[in-house]
């Protein structure tokens with residue numbers, strides 16, 4: 351959420367968060383080296399949709415001005431909260447060299463690659479985030495009981511990934527004794543679903559690259575569109591098999607059986623007016639295809655569902671919400687049927703994959719605690735990127751999307767501020783990563799089958815006609831008394847040979 355050095359009493363009171371990059375002393379945003387400068391923030395002022403009626407009551411409105419209104423604006427290809435690093439996809443001292451990583455199918459990794467990925471995730475679960483800390487109170491209480499103890503905590507890299515998702519989906523606290531407002535979601539049920547989750551993954555990938563000191567580290571993906579009711583990545587060499595003792599738990603052979611979740615006590619946060627902190631509580635729960643009460647969501651999406659959703663032409667449609675029809679975004683998110691028609695009882699693609707997991711990974715405030723979340727979302731992002739490649743440049747709504755989802759809105763709660771628009775670009779050209787993926791094809795339509803049959807029949811007729819014409823011509827040529835050409839040549843050669851021997 352915010353850089354550690356900004357969350358002091360003075361920092362919060364000044365509303366300024368402009369740290370110096372490493373190696374620069376007292377030089378906000380590396381101004382002296384031309385990296386950037388500390389500027390006032392401008393935020394999206396366009397109207398949001400009607401779903402949120404509590405303007406003025408939530409810290410996440412006009413993000414991040416409730417906390418900070420001055421931040422680093424970096425020049426050229428410099429980037430980061432202190433302009434100390436490069437934009438995604440660039441590297442080198444001047445950030446002018448292109449760099450790219452490839453996200454691959456997790457099932458196609460070698461045994462060593464699988465081990466390395468699982469171990470990297472586990473290291474991220476245990477490594478404190480080097481730069482960022484999280485708020486554990488709403489802004490009204492953030493200075494602490496005496497007004498001099500800012501309520502922020504350290505958090506590990508992976509738990510930060512979980513916490514940001516929780517913070518973006520949590521309810522609006524309206525005061526002690528009042529019901530919190532749940533009709534708000536800064537990362538789902540709107541056009542920002544794809545852009546928010548894209549940045550979420552990019553941040554984790556970069557944090558893990560830094561942690562591993564390996565700029566080539568790439569998050570893999572799970573092709574969840576395999577149909578059926580088997581979780582193919584739920585094995586002990588990947589995301590953990592099912593425990594033989596408890597169908598809702600992970601096998602003790604998996605490192606993930608030792609993970610403990612954060613942000614579990616949502617009811618407490620909502621009634622007490624607190625925020626999830628970095629305390630870890632229960633183990634991950636997962637029971638793929640095991641929910642007998644909801645058979646409709648106990649199967650995985652089909653390959654054809656992906657092919658169908660990639661054919662939906664329009665990025666998003668009014669009201670830019672979970673009720674939108676003929677919207678690619680609402681389709682890949684999974685509130686519409688795969689061909690794009692909205693149906694309130696349908697759960698498809700991304701939503702279906704979450705619900706299939708039937709446990710921690712199926713509850714929005716908790717889901718990233720299950721590491722399957724990472725792989726499920728890289729695949730969702732791969733579909734989004736393929737859609738952009740096929741249909742771009744595409745229109746993203748400027749206004750009237752649900753709060754947090756307008757094109758120019760800064761995505762909550764990322765720091766430094768980053769808009770939905772900045773993630774609405776093709777990844778290989780703009781963000782320094784690509785997917786090694788194959789996309790299911792469309793089956794042929796009846797018209798296409800008939801057209802192909804007619805073309806094939808015409809080709810056959812043409813070949814037969816050509817062959818018959820040749821045969822007839824050859825026969826008439828012979829009947830007119832001509833010798834075959836080859837015969838002529840042999841004749842001459844033989845004549846020459848007999849002359850030279852003589």
Ligand SMILES: O=C1C=c2cc(C(=O)O)[nH]c2=CC1=O
Nearest residue numbers: 697701704711712713714717
């Ligand atoms: O973690 C999530 C869990 C979800 C459940 C649904 C649903 O459609 O009921 N959608 C979800 C999205 C998530 O991100």
